[in-house]
Amino acid sequence: MPIDGDQEDMPQLDDVTPQDKKAFKTAVMTMLAGAALLTYLAVIDQSPLADSEGNLASVTAPIFGMIVPLIFLFFVVPGIVHGFVAKTFTNSQDVIKAMSTAMEGMAYYIVMAFFCALFIKAFGDSQLGTLLSVKGATFLASLELSGGVTMVGIVFLVAFINLFVGSSSAKWALISPILVPMLMQLGYSPDLTQAAYRVGDSSSNIITPLLPYFPLIVLYCQRYVKSTGIGTLVSMMLPYSIALLVIWSIFLVLYWTLGIPLGFGSSYAYPAAG
Template identity: 40%
Template structure:
């Protein structure tokens, strides 16, 4: 086990920082486009029935494009605006302490027989709180297990699996939804200028996945992981902890009650606005798919999180003046700085890929190979998920990995009939499942440190052995659930199916 971990770590450490990686890839696109253009390489786009010629980025037009489009490539990058708007709203609610309080309440108040299930529900949905999900839930779950006589490391493992392996499933619209949909949109436009992937295009599937993953995780932890830990790391006198049970202040309790009332009032207001047939939030036929309502979900979610953040912050005293609101939002936005820097490199890479027509050429040739070999349908779905899961072990940044894969696979699979939003849904399964067994993940060591509070001599090998059944269980069960979903013919989001209509 240690040899496997060391090999993975060495391979991952050889990868450059994602910013440098995409800068290198952009340079590679320049070179490859120049070589292919010199040989007059082209392909026939079956959708437009038009010949696509690879264009050289070192031609006069190419050099002009690279020099004059740097700013526009970045500013017009689809995920940029979405992730900022979402983060402003969620960040306000997080910075006033609402997210951490909700996680504590959802787990601490759980009945003993449902403790593991509640940990998984809280951890999976807690991805909306980003890093706080790991830092709060893992020690909290370990402490709760210990307090009821259960193995604390099993509790920490359940929380880590929920937060990591279930990262891309949620009952809420998250920053990840905005980020992935923006990258998918940009990739899809390599072959269709009008393509658009909404942040809610995977919502039906990922929301239902929350309960499937929570059930699977509960069964694995209660029936396999915890009994094994009791054998290999039996609880004894060396299990010590200085973690105390969290208690809510009266102001926090009042804040939660008022947040509940504010949520109810906001939901009623939205329903009243959407209900009339003549509502401007409906489409011309009076329907909701598609409609301005679905297109406005991101700003509506922004408004909701600002509302509950204000209610909770004012009640608890975290917000005492109007100046505190933009200050809290700015604190949340500062955490996005590394992502924005990465977006700059990614946006240039994808723009070069699109302008040179290299992306469309690869998509056409790749789709032709898939059709000739007959490797389509469910076998292709399974292979793509497994490939995503394997790559995720070495590149744990979901945005970086999807930005690398999307420009190649989204247009390629679109040309064999797949909806780009469905390709994104496949990726999310692989992107989540193996997070918890990757030594490259910054939270791999964080989880180990929390577990060592109870067993100081616990090593990386034991952590890997503990998390591996959960990672494989999530990967197999989530993939099987997607196959079942497809067999039932259900949409994965509003008006979105496996095959584009």
């Protein structure tokens, strides 16, 4: 496909200045210092990050409840340091403005979360979730499908639904009240169900126009090829989407077959053995 975009609209790569190099090194050192502090707090005797038995790899360990704020701090602190050293930030207002700009992409999810909350409340009061779970579990059991086939089916189902509901969190809020209890009745853990969900959801993101960032991707493509549209992007990305769907499904089944843990404290069966 020939490139016919305006050169002025294309991203410009500026030369890296000594100030940029200094800012990068300072930010990296800040992140390494934070990692060293976290490691020290994790390995010391009576670590405040471990559970009562001194185990870090336990779902009851405080570090599990700190994962989100830790990720936030590991990115925001070096980012702020980089901004001030590189002179991108001059005061706290610049930091707030940068954060506000980054959060604009969450507007779609916030709107969807509001309506999902209403749906979940009405769905719970109607008891339809319980009915569908029981009937669905009975139907799946009658098919006598192997576990691998069932999970691959869930993967493809989620990939299809993803074409109509772009938000990952909103989609999980819609279908988890049905899928999770239904598969639990068949002996599959919620951990395995969510892993299958993530495989299907991530594989078809790039080919659904309802993806919040899809218009932005089209816009970036139009910088290089003016005729780029939704169809152009979908047709280009479809082979990659199918390849990801197949390869990640195989990975999931292999993990399950070989008994490789999905994560700390996770299991494949419900109830978990031991």
